[in-house]
Amino acid sequence: MNTQEYYLDYFKTRLSRFLDEVKSEPKYLYEPVKYALSAGGKRIRPVLCLMSAEMFGVKAEMAVDAALGLEVFHNFTLLHDDIMDKSDMRRGRPTVHKKWTENIAILSGDLMSLVACRCASKTEINSKAVLDTFLQTAIEICEGQQYDMDFETDDNVTVDDYMKMINLKTAVLLAGSLKIGALIANASQADCENIYEYGRYAGLAFQLQDDLLDTYGDAKVFGKPIGGDIAENKKTFLLINAMNLATGNAKSELLSWLSKEDFDRTEKYNAVKSIYDSMKIKDLTVAKIDECYAIADSYLQKVSLPESQKNVLRSYMDSMRSRNY
16 A cells, blocks of 8 residues: 555546646636645545455556546536635635625536546446446435535524534535445445445534534634634534533523624624533534544454455545644
8 A cells, every 4th residue: 555645646646647738728618727726735635445355456547537526526516616605715715606606606516527427437347337427426416415415494403403414415425435446446236335334423523523623723724714603603523512511601692693693703703612612512522522432443353354454545534623723
């Protein structure tokens, strides 16, 4: 197995080559695609796909088309999410719909989804299973996005509802990336399912960590202002648990902040965070993250490979677990 740095560098090189080959006309269709894909990011999904393929015995080259498809599709979802959320910035740059227009962003996003499918379809080994997994994952991500939008007007979202939503919106893409790599390597059905479940639980932990960092992270390291979820009354694991646990004055104060349409963002963040602190919401979230990672590792242990062949993947996930960005 190669190092995690190798897989990231390898993918960046192939992505750069891919972007060089993207058409230039019509300008306002293709230019936003290049812009979105060149904005950086952790490239977690394609790296997981390449790692999984090599872990199960084939060269990364065999999985690179699928890895490109996964990254293009992920960025397509971000592009459309930014339109739905009316976000102005992404990775320190204006979002596509702000730099151009919403109509341009919608059409360029549509194109990205199709290009992603075409990339995935180029896989030579287990091509039908790879494409089926890719398309099923794409469908589930759309379902997760709809649940996320539904939650904006639903005052009765439970922790289970939230976990279901992030499973679909975030976790299945990490899981699918690992499974696609395994399929390309012709891994057994049991190994494909176990590596999928490993990715799914790690993906749940990953999203919960994002929730935590949005409130408790360092803005300079996190890459964007913290407190956005609090400002937007986003129903995260933190807020849902706070609503369930709060009583008396804390409950009244929390409800008051949630109902305000005109407020000072910093004041609201400090007030709500103080309520979270009083109920140890951070500790509760960290415990849930640890639980998800423990379940994930139990599935990785079931994968029928020597532990030495799993070390690069485990190390990579450990680096994700300890991240503060």
